Amino acid sequence: MSEVLEQLAAHRIVPVVVLDEVADAGPLAEALVTGGLPVAEITFRTAAAADAIRVMADRGDVLVGAGTVVSADQVDRAVAAGARYVVSPGTSRAVVERAQEHGVPVLPGAVTATEVQAALELGLGTVKFFPAGTSGGPAAIAALAAPFGALRFVPTGGVGPANLDQYLALPCVAAVGGSWMVPRDRVRAGDLAGVRALVAESVALAASLRPLVHA
Numbered sequence: 001m002s003e004v005l006e007q008l009a010a011h012r013i014v015p016v017v018v019l020d021e022v023a024d025a026g027p028l029a030e031a032l033v034t035g036g037l038p039v040a041e042i043t044f045r046t047a048a049a050a051d052a053i054r055v056m057a058d059r060g061d062v063l064v065g066a067g068t069v070v071s072a073d074q075v076d077r078a079v080a081a082g083a084r085y086v087v088s089p090g091t092s093r094a095v096v097e098r099a100q101e102h103g104v105p106v107l108p109g110a111v112t113a114t115e116v117q118a119a120l121e122l123g124l125g126t127v128k129f130f131p132a133g134t135s136g137g138p139a140a141i142a143a144l145a146a147p148f149g150a151l152r153f154v155p156t157g158g159v160g161p162a163n164l165d166q167y168l169a170l171p172c173v174a175a176v177g178g179s180w181m182v183p184r185d186r187v188r189a190g191d192l193a194g195v196r197a198l199v200a201e202s203v204a205l206a207a208s209l210r211p212l213v214h215a
Contacts, residue, residue, distance in 0.1 A: 002105045004085050005126055007063055008039065008154070009174040012206040015199070016041045016067055016156060016179045017187075022048045024187050025055035029062050031192040032182075035199025041087055041177060043067035044074050050081045057082025067177075072098040079104055087154075087177075089130055091115045096122045107154055111135040116148055126152040126174055133158015138166040145172040161205060168209040 008014055015032060017040050019025055025048075032038055038061055042053045045068050056064040065085035066078030075086055075098040086099045091108040099106035100123070110116045110127040119127050129141055132155035136143075141153050155167050156177030167176050181198040 004063065004065075004105045005107075005174065008085070009152075011037060011039050011063075012168060012175050013037060013181070013202055014039055014041050014065075014154065014156075014175055014177040015182045016043060016177045017052075017182050018043050018045050018179070018184045019048045019052045020046055020184070020188055022051040022055060024190075025052035026059075027190070027192050028182065028187055028195065029056045029059055031196040032199055033059075033061055035181075035196040036203040037181070037199050039063045040182075041065050041067040042083075044069055044078070050077045053078060053081040053083050057084075069095055071095065075099050075102065075104075075106075087128055087156075089128075091118050091122075091127075093118075093122065096124065111140070111144075113144065113147070116144060116151060120148070120151070125150060126154065128177070129153045129155040130177075131157030132167070132176075137163070138170060141167075141172065142170055145170070161202070164205060165209050168206065 042049050053064055056062045066083040067087040069086050069088045072094045079102045085105045087107045088095045089109045091110050096106050096108055107128040108119055109130040110119050152174040153172055154175050154177055159176045159178045160180045167173050181202040186194050
């Protein structure tokens with residue numbers, strides 16, 4: 001994997017963030033850093049996404065990427081803002097190839113063998129498994145990994161403290177994505193102390209669940 005993907009794998013958890021206001025980006029970044037998880041996937045679900053990425057990227061101490069990227073134009077905007085990786089809900093050749101043109105790692109969504117093969121044909125070795133909870137969860141990932149031995153997954157959607165152990169126990173899982181430690185309502189309300197506590201708890205939990213065998 002690329003250096004960026006290796007860093008994501010080292011942290012094991014990728015906070016999936018929805019920001020309604022750019023002004024919340026700086027305080028949230030501080031909560032992530034002080035909570036021990038200097039990583040953020042800022043989703044293009046709101047108009048604040050690109051500017052929020054820029055705010056976090058400018059700090060220099062947060063590994064920030066762009067999520068919910070569904071077009072080549074969004075890839076351009078994300079990279080221009082400072083995103084160091086791109087995440088897409090599906091496997092789009094346009095998104096993948098534009099990210100590759102920029103030299104930025106990309107994690108396309110793939111939950112079927114056909115989608116995985118499409119990602120592999122585009123030269124990728126890591127994919128987002130989304131939505132994980134409704135696509136078969138850990139059992140589906142384990143089954144899908146069997147014929148694609150070198151492939152690594154980042155399951156997102158329906159992952160949380162209650163089932164984190166089931167996902168991180170799989171050697172083929174590089175990291176998981178989730179929003180439970182960065183709840184949109186708490187961020188919007190300015191409860192950064194609460195967010196920082198949730199982040200620290202998540203970091204401790206992930207550290208206790210490292211698989212004994214790595215892919």
